[in-house]
Amino acid sequence: MSVYSTNEFKSGLKVMLDNDPHNILENEFVKPGKGQAFNRVKLRNLKNGRVIERTFKSGETLEGADVVDADMQYLYFDGARWHFMSPETFEQYDVDEIIVADAKQWLKEQAICIMTLWNGVPLSVIPPNFINLTIVETDPGVRGDTSGGGGKPAKLETGATVRVPLFVQPGELIKVDTRTGTYVSRAKE
Amino acid sequence: MSDWKPIASIHTLQLRAAFFKKIRHFFEERKILEVETPQLSRAMGTDPYLHYFTTDFSLPNTKHSTTLYLQTSPEFAMKRLLAAGSGSIYQICKAYRNGESGRLHNLEFTMLEWYRVGFDHHDLMKEVDAFLQTILDCKPAHYISYRSLFENHFDFNPHEISLKELKEKTKKLDLEEALIASFDKDTFLQYLLATFVEPQLGLASPVFVYDFPASQAALARIKEGIASRFEVYIQGIELANGFHELNNAEEQRKRFENDLKIRQAKNYPLPLIDNYFLESLSSLPDCAGIALGIDRLIMIALKKKSLKDVITFSFENT
Numbered sequence: 001m002s003v004y005s006t007n008e009f010k011s012g013l014k015v016m017l018d019n020d021p022h023n024i025l026e027n028e029f030v031k032p033g034k035g036q037a038f039n040r041v042k043l044r045n046l047k048n049g050r051v052i053e054r055t056f057k058s059g060e061t062l063e064g065a066d067v068v069d070a071d072m073q074y075l076y077f078d079g080a081r082w083h084f085m086s087p088e089t090f091e092q093y094d095v096d097e098i099i100v101a102d103a104k105q106w107l108k109e110q111a112i113c114i115m116t117l118w119n120g121v122p123l124s125v126i127p128p129n130f131i132n133l134t135i136v137e138t139d140p141g142v143r144g145d146t147s148g149g150g151g152k153p154a155k156l157e158t159g160a161t162v163r164v165p166l167f168v169q170p171g172e173l174i175k176v177d178t179r180t181g182t183y184v185s186r187a188k189e
Numbered sequence: 190m191s192d193w194k195p196i197a198s199i200h201t202l203q204l205r206a207a208f209f210k211k212i213r214h215f216f217e218e219r220k221i222l223e224v225e226t227p228q229l230s231r232a233m234g235t236d237p238y239l240h241y242f243t244t245d246f247s248l249p250n251t252k253h254s255t256t257l258y259l260q261t262s263p264e265f266a267m268k269r270l271l272a273a274g275s276g277s278i279y280q281i282c283k284a285y286r287n288g289e290s291g292r293l294h295n296l297e298f299t300m301l302e303w304y305r306v307g308f309d310h311h312d313l314m315k316e317v318d319a320f321l322q323t324i325l326d327c328k329p330a331h332y333i334s335y336r337s338l339f340e341n342h343f344d345f346n347p348h349e350i351s352l353k354e355l356k357e358k359t360k361k362l363d364l365e366e367a368l369i370a371s372f373d374k375d376t377f378l379q380y381l382l383a384t385f386v387e388p389q390l391g392l393a394s395p396v397f398v399y400d401f402p403a404s405q406a407a408l409a410r411i412k413e414g415i416a417s418r419f420e421v422y423i424q425g426i427e428l429a430n431g432f433h434e435l436n437n438a439e440e441q442r443k444r445f446e447n448d449l450k451i452r453q454a455k456n457y458p459l460p461l462i463d464n465y466f467l468e469s470l471s472s473l474p475d476c477a478g479i480a481l482g483i484d485r486l487i488m489i490a491l492k493k494k495s496l497k498d499v500i501t502f503s504f505e506n507t
Contacts, residue, residue, distance in 0.1 A: 007288055029291030033420050033430050034407050035379035036238050037289070055368050055384075058288065 002064045006039040006056050014046070014067040017054070021046045021065035021118045029058070046116065046123050065118060072115040072125070074107045082107065084115060084125070095122045103127045105160035106178045127178045132187040133157050134173050138164060154183075195501045201491065205499055208324065208487050209281070212301065215323055221277045221303060226266030228283060233258040233460035234265065235448035236407065240287035241460065242296075258460065259285040262480055263302055264408065265466040268434065271304055271476055272469035279303035281483065292495040293426060293485060296504045301486075304478040310409070310417045310433040313477035314397050317421060317429065321395050325490050327423070328394035335401050339378070342386050347378055348402055348415065375404050390422035397421055406444070410435050421481070423489050431479035438470040 004015060009027040016022070022043040031037040037058035044051050046067060072084040072093065081094040082104065093115065097104070099122055103113065106127035114126040138154035154164040154174075162176055164183045175184040197205070216223065233241055239261045247254030260266075262284050270278055284300045305313055318330040339347040345358050352374045359369075359381065369377065390396045399419035401409070406416035409432035417433035435441055445462050452459055484496040497503045 007290065027291075029289065029294055030383050031238075031289060031294065032379035032383045033427055034236065034238065034405055035383075036376050038380065038383070055365055055380075057368070057371070 003061045004064055005061050006041075006058050009039060009041055009062075014065040015043070015062040016065045017043060017045075017062060020048075021067050021123070022052075023067075025051065031058075046118065049124075067116060067118050067123070069114050069116050072113050074109060074111045074113055076109060077104075077107070082125075084113065084122075087112070093122050095125065099123065100125050103178075105158055106131055106133075106176070108133060108158055129177065129179055130175055130184065131178055132173050132175050132189075133160070135164070135168065135170050138168065138170050140169060151183075192506055196497050196503055196506065197499050197501060201493075201499055202501065204491060205487050208483075208490065211324055212281070212483075215320055216279050216303070219277075221279050221305075222275060224267065224270060224275065224278045224280050225282065226260075226263045226270070226280065228260055228285075229257040230260055230266070230463075231255065231257060231461065232265075232463035232465070234261060235445045235452065235460060235462065236261070237448050237451040237455065237457060240289075240457070242285050242287050256461075261286050262300065264478070264480070265463050267302060267304060267478070268473055269466060269469045271306065271474060272472035277303070277305045277476075290504065292497070295484070295496060295500060298496070298500075299483040301481045301483050302478065304434070304476050306474045306476045308433075308477040309475075310399060310419050310431055310477050313431055313433075313479060314399065314419055317431065317479060317481075318395065318397070321421075321423070324486065325395075325423075330395040330397050330421075332397045332399065335398055338382075338386060338398055343381065350374075352377065375402065378402070379405075387422060387427065388425040391424055391426070395421055395423045395428075406435075408432050408435050408441070408444075410437075421479075426485055426489065428485055428489070429479050429481035431477060433477045434473065436470050436473035436475070438467050441470055442467055 004013060009024050011025055013024045014021055015024060022045055024041060024043050026042040028040040029037065030040055039056045039058055041054050041056060042051060043054065071087060073087050075083040075085055081096055082100045083092060083094045085092045101124065103125040108131060111128055111131060113128060116123045133156040135154045136157050139152050151163045151165055153161050154168065155161050162181060162183050164174060168174060168186065173187045173189060175187040176182065177184050213223065229244070241261050242259040243256050244259065245254040246257050263280050263282055267278060267280060280302050282300055283297050285297045287296065290296060305316065314332065321327055322329065336346055336348060339345060343358060350358070355374065355377050356369065372380065397419050401416040401418040403411045403414055403416050406418060409416045409418035419431045420427055421429040449459055484500055487499045488496045491499060493499055
């Protein structure tokens with residue numbers, strides 16, 4: 001793995017710190033008038049999501065972390081673990097609830113997600129930005145009301161609940177933005 | 190935005206040009222001579238924490254070449270002019286510092302440096318105060334000694350405290366242990382200043398911090414164990430550094446040699462000491478001088494977030 005010096009630190013760079021992989025968020029160069037320069041660095045621990053701040057003397061180095069984002073097809077949930085497969089290598093991965101985290105409420109079989117792997121071990125799962133899901137439960141709407149004003153909660157096939165316009169009916173397929181957890185539009189199969 | 194385009198808007202560049210006019214007018218009114226000195230030099234300052242660029246003076250296919258340094262500041266050449274009887278002078282020029290890049294740094298930047306014959310650092314601070322009021326249309330500055338600043342913020346006298354006491358006194362700040370373990374006293378003080386004090390300095394009006402520890406004298410005189418040096422802060426940003434200039438060649442040579450020892454210990458390259466500068470020092474008139482970052486000044490004046498908002502191209506897109 002390559003080694004990076006403070007002047008190569010930039011947002012998005014994955015490095016090893018305290019034996020955990022971290023993603024660099026910010027790097028500020030600080031140089032007192034007649035003294036040694038520092039770098040104030042903000043990093044996210046990719047294992048637990050925590051954001052920390054560290055100060056390095058300029059010129060210090062960190063080892064790069066072997067962290068990659070890979071496309072991963074969601075297969076199924078076996079009651080304890082979530083199973084995925086790489087559409088490229090057909091290698092299968094199964095992860096627990098801590099790793100699948102908030103993504104689980106959007107996981108529909110066959111969906112292509114992004115899995116972050118560190119040395120080949122899954123760290124986190126990001127669902128597709130947009131996904132089409134069937135409404136399993138919502139108050140029947142008023143036919144003809146297409147204004148979308150107000151809205152109502154609707155439970156989706158994956159377990160998530162989103163607010164939808166009044167005219168949307170149970171059993172309909174809708175497009176959802178998983179980043180914000182909001183309704184986008186009605187969808188066709 | 191396309192990568193080839195300048196990082197500052199054309200409108201900002203027009204405003205920038207107007208500032209240069211205003212700055213030159215300030216010096217013209219005071220009959221201070223504008224000068225130019227070389228950017229490339231055969232010798233270099235020894236400051237352990239200023240990393241310089243070098244280049245070669247040579248022709249293709251010749252074996253012989255001379256190392257030239259790109260100046261980190263025009264200080265030595267300007268002092269040689271002063272020693273030769275120039276009277277008060279100023280210069281607007283590029284300075285180059287290796288490894289410095291960030292929101293407030295670029296590898297090359299524009300510096301305003303001026304020297305006033307017959308001034309000490311207090312006289313010069315007053316003139317800089319007037320300069321800032323003229324250029325930035327800001328309020329009159331506040332003045333505080335380095336000692337008072339540390340007494341107010343941390344409740345210790347920075348000139349007398351030991352490194353061990355420093356570690357004790359700052360326990361409640363919850364500093365990163367691995368980091369401070371490697372600090373010497375000056376680095377520790379500089380770190381505290383840069384981290385906890387500087388961001389709050391000069392928010393309402395410029396702040397002058399004066400009379401630094403002798404160990405941070407750089408090229409300033411030392412009077413009664415205190416360096417006649419000052420720094421200027423505006424909007425939490427260090428803008429300028431000034432000295433009542435040392436004109437004792439023997440003392441200056443000692444400081445150079447001490448710097449070289451630090452460089453050697455850190456495995457930094459050793460520059461060639463500027464002997465012309467040392468020879469001229471005995472003729473240097475009593476004077477005070479200041480170096481001020483113009484990109485930062487314009488950035489502050491235009492309320493921009495980074496100095497890269499007020500320069501044409503940063504090194505990333507040169």
